[in-house]
Amino acid sequence: MKKPGSANHLIIVSFSAIAVMVLYGIASPATSYPHLLVAVLTMVIISATLWRRSLTTISQDTSKESAGDVSPRVEEHEIKSNGYEEEVRLALRVFENTVDGIIITDSEGIIERVNPAFKAITGYEGSDAIGKKPKLLRSDHHEEAFYHAMWNELVSEGSWNGEIWNRRKNGEVYPQWLSVTAMKDETGAITHYVGIFHDITNIKSSERRLELQITHDPLTGLPNRTQFNDRLLKAISQARRNRTRLAVLFLDLDNFKNVNDSLGHQFGDLLLKDVAQKLVQCCRTEDTVSRFGGDEFVILLPTIQDNEPAAVRVAMRILAMFQRPVEIKTWQLNIKTSIGISVYPNDGDSPDLLLKNADMAMYEAKLKGKNNYAMFTREMDTIVQRRIMLETDIRNALDRGEFRVFYQPKINIQTGAIVGMEALVRWQRADGEIIPPDEFIHIAEEIGLIVELGEWVLTTACRQTMLWHQQGYPHLGIAVNLSAKQFQSTRLLNQVQRKQDQFSLPDDCLTLEITENIVMEDVESAITMMKQFRDLGIRLSIDDFGTGYSSLAYLRRFPINELKIDKSFIIDTPKDQEASNIVKSIVSLAESLNLKIVAEGVETSAHVAFLTSLGISTVQGYFYSKPVTASTFETLLAQTKSRQKI
Numbered sequence: 001m002k003k004p005g006s007a008n009h010l011i012i013v014s015f016s017a018i019a020v021m022v023l024y025g026i027a028s029p030a031t032s033y034p035h036l037l038v039a040v041l042t043m044v045i046i047s048a049t050l051w052r053r054s055l056t057t058i059s060q061d062t063s064k065e066s067a068g069d070v071s072p073r074v075e076e077h078e079i080k081s082n083g084y085e086e087e088v089r090l091a092l093r094v095f096e097n098t099v100d101g102i103i104i105t106d107s108e109g110i111i112e113r114v115n116p117a118f119k120a121i122t123g124y125e126g127s128d129a130i131g132k133k134p135k136l137l138r139s140d141h142h143e144e145a146f147y148h149a150m151w152n153e154l155v156s157e158g159s160w161n162g163e164i165w166n167r168r169k170n171g172e173v174y175p176q177w178l179s180v181t182a183m184k185d186e187t188g189a190i191t192h193y194v195g196i197f198h199d200i201t202n203i204k205s206s207e208r209r210l211e212l213q214i215t216h217d218p219l220t221g222l223p224n225r226t227q228f229n230d231r232l233l234k235a236i237s238q239a240r241r242n243r244t245r246l247a248v249l250f251l252d253l254d255n256f257k258n259v260n261d262s263l264g265h266q267f268g269d270l271l272l273k274d275v276a277q278k279l280v281q282c283c284r285t286e287d288t289v290s291r292f293g294g295d296e297f298v299i300l301l302p303t304i305q306d307n308e309p310a311a312v313r314v315a316m317r318i319l320a321m322f323q324r325p326v327e328i329k330t331w332q333l334n335i336k337t338s339i340g341i342s343v344y345p346n347d348g349d350s351p352d353l354l355l356k357n358a359d360m361a362m363y364e365a366k367l368k369g370k371n372n373y374a375m376f377t378r379e380m381d382t383i384v385q386r387r388i389m390l391e392t393d394i395r396n397a398l399d400r401g402e403f404r405v406f407y408q409p410k411i412n413i414q415t416g417a418i419v420g421m422e423a424l425v426r427w428q429r430a431d432g433e434i435i436p437p438d439e440f441i442h443i444a445e446e447i448g449l450i451v452e453l454g455e456w457v458l459t460t461a462c463r464q465t466m467l468w469h470q471q472g473y474p475h476l477g478i479a480v481n482l483s484a485k486q487f488q489s490t491r492l493l494n495q496v497q498r499k500q501d502q503f504s505l506p507d508d509c510l511t512l513e514i515t516e517n518i519v520m521e522d523v524e525s526a527i528t529m530m531k532q533f534r535d536l537g538i539r540l541s542i543d544d545f546g547t548g549y550s551s552l553a554y555l556r557r558f559p560i561n562e563l564k565i566d567k568s569f570i571i572d573t574p575k576d577q578e579a580s581n582i583v584k585s586i587v588s589l590a591e592s593l594n595l596k597i598v599a600e601g602v603e604t605s606a607h608v609a610f611l612t613s614l615g616i617s618t619v620q621g622y623f624y625s626k627p628v629t630a631s632t633f634e635t636l637l638a639q640t641k642s643r644q645k646i
């Protein structure tokens with residue numbers, strides 16, 4: 001008798017474990033599962049062969065030893081008790097019941113057997129497939145080279161695993177994961193090929209959904225930052241190879257936040273979708289229009305012939321599109337945009353640099369006024385770097401005590417006496433650099449520091465005025481500038497009243513200087529506010545008069561005390577006729593409205609003579625003094641006092 005050897009027992013034991021795992025779905029479905037199935041099928045074939053051989057041996061032995069003691073039934077019983085036949089049955093059940101399609105071909109690749117799952121996946125009956133080659137399932141998805149490579153690997157390595165697109169009987173092309181294994185006999189010759197596959201359509205479509213989520217903006221469906229960066233990187237290498245140029249356009253919507261805040265986020269979303277569509281219409285199909293989030297859109301023009309014109313043409317087309325109101329529901333919105341442009345290779349050779357520079361140029365476009373574009377320039381880099389530095393540092397400048405108040409005297413043109421002063425803030429950084437207000441006031445406004453800073457200036461100026469009053473100059477008036485945000489702050493009135501009380505300033509001592517544009521923003525509430533100041537004994541002056549857009553009709557209704565003629569007019573007098581006429585008109589306007597006049601920017605004796613001829617009594621300018629520190633101002637006070645005594 002020949003019993004199955006111990007090696008065979010081992011194989012059977014491991015086969016049982018695998019078969020049970022497969023039946024109960026323990027193995028992972030993606031890649032290890034086909035390997036297990038191949039193992040199972042290997043076992044099917046090996047087991048069947050061994051079993052057949054064992055039975056043959058038994059029957060031979062039986063015939064040989066028919067007269068002997070050992071009954072063949074005993075041998076059969078032994079086989080059954082070893083579980084051998086049972087294992088083979090189990091393997092066949094796996095073949096029949098697995099959800100994976102299985103094809104077994106002969107060494108020539110002619111299909112010998114397929115399992116029921118094969119039919120479920122491909123739609124072909126066993127009878128359709130048996131006797132044919134697996135070519136039957138081919139789609140046009142792959143080149144011939146793909147199949148060559150697959151067979152080469154199969155023959156050399158003994159197996160092939162991978163994704164393959166096949167065609168079902170109904171013509172539908174679908175992706176499947178396929179593992180093919182070459183089965184060999186004892187001599188090493190290939191006897192069969194076993195192919196195991198499963199349909200991965202669902203996996204692929206959820207992969208696609210996931211990829212879409214990773215690479216696209218869910219609101220507008222446009223590529224997102226990740227996808228944009230990817231395309232920009234590829235476009236840069238292509239442009240480098242072909243020695244061509246590309247452009248990046250960075251844009252955001254001016255005042256989008258206001259739309260969102262006033263009309264709600266849903267409305268804002270509709271607006272963004274609409275803008276996205278229109279931007280796509282402004283570009284060619286090979287361009288990438290992406291949304292980085294919020295109201296930021298970035299466009300890639302992957303090939304442009306020249307440095308500027310092509311990119312500028314697209315920017316102009318976009319700006320023209322924004323000239324027309326956007327219609328959302330029943331609303332017509334005037335939305336504007338600012339566009340910054342950077343060009344490869346001049347403005348950067350990496351996605352980061354091109355984006356940063358386009359962003360910088362966009363900031364410059366905003367400064368030029370809304371609905372504008374700007375090309376990146378090297379100088380911008382320096383300006384923006386400085387602005388970023390100031391923006392970071394200013395946040396703690398107040399706590400670090402880096403602000404100073406300078407005072408510029410206001411002079412009585414007839415007597416030369418100092419009648420008051422304007423408080424002008426400066427920022428003295430730790431390294432000693434003095435930064436003028438024109439450079440940081442708008443930053444303080446943007447980051448919300450201005451109300452706090454304004455209060456500090458008001459306190460400092462009022463305290464200093466009180467001290468000078470106490471030192472023997474009780475006639476000095478003090479003028480303090482207000483920014484738009486301060487003027488709109490509900491705290492302002494209360495703040496001013498407290499300072500006036502705290503430093504015992506008499507009525508008409510404190511003047512608040514506001515620009516025309518500030519009051520014109522919301523005329524009615526500005527008038528209410530101004531009346532309250534007047535009731536407190538606070539003077540009001542319209543600063544930079546002539547440069548804004550105040551209406552004369554409103555001017556009549558403003559409870560103001562003074563017009564301050566802007567220095568840009570004074571500077572050109574008396575030579576420039578137009579400037580001189582404007583100054584004359586402002587003077588007669590002030591007279592008719594019973595307002596006082598202050599002329600600023602008085603730099604020369606010719607200015608003084610001209611203003612004197614117009615009957616102006618109060619002036620301010622470098623001819624007398626630049627803004628100076630409190631101690632220098634005290635020296636000026638002492639000098640003019642002694643001059644007057646002489």
Ligand SMILES: Nc1nc2c(ncn2[C@@H]2O[C@@H]3COP(=O)(O)O[C@H]4[C@@H](O)[C@H](n5cnc6c(=O)[nH]c(N)nc65)O[C@@H]4COP(=O)(O)O[C@H]3[C@H]2O)c(=O)[nH]1
Pocket residue numbers: 408423424425436437438441454457481482483513543544567600601602603620621622623627
């Ligand atoms: N070329 C020339 N310039 C002259 C002459 N006389 C005076 N100036 C300058 O003209 C500006 C007058 O102040 P402003 O029109 O209120 O214009 C101010 C004001 O709008 C703003 N500002 C200054 N301090 C404050 C502040 O404390 N709060 C706010 N909100 N704004 C301030 O910054 C602006 C600029 O202030 P400054 O740089 O101090 O510049 C001052 C002053 O130095 C002259 O003869 N020739």
